[in-house]
Amino acid sequence: MEKQRYTIVNPQVRQNAIRALMALPDGHTATFAPPTRSGGQNDFFHSICSDIAKSGFEWAGKPRKPEEWKVLLVSGHTKATQGEVEFVPGLEGEFVNIRESTARMSVKRAASLLEYALAWCADHHIPLTDTRRQGYLMEAA
Structure with a gap:
């Protein structure tokens, strides 16, 4: 079957x-199971991560790639919403953030992550050019 x-x-x-x-x-x-985050929410979040990377905003002394911004935003959102943030020693002695999976987020949790990411961008004056161009933001920034 x-x-x-x-x-x-x-x-x-x-x-x-x-x-x-x-x-x-x-x-x-x-x-x-309850519904998980939608493809639209996923695309929206990835466009935000790309816009932050393209802005050249530095974190920990250097510009970051979109996938690094994803990890930073998900970790920050978890901490900001009183979730558990856990760091464990990695297989080669590095430290790893065992973070929440965006693929397993509920629609409501993904909406909260998007709200967090947009607020973070506003607080740090990140232009969301591609995010707006792709139709995720309609209002002027």
Whole structure:
């Protein structure tokens, strides 16, 4: 049997999911979960990270790449929202931030991360040129 996934958006889809569940043979697994962050939220967040990198803003003495800004923003957001930030020794003696996964964030949590990132950019006067050009921000900065 192929993997099936149902996003419950109306009663008909709910009934289809129930029928599929009832037809499962013993030993199969059914998982129910809240929605995770949307592709649009993911794209929006990555555009913010790219804009910060393109701005040349320095952190810890040097400009950072978009993927580094992602780690910094996710870690900062976790700390700002009283989440657990944990640093552990890495495999080669470096220190690693065991951070929250953006792919597993709920829609609400991802919205909070976006709000945090936008506020951080505003506080640091980061121009969000590409983010605005891609249609994520409509108001003038």
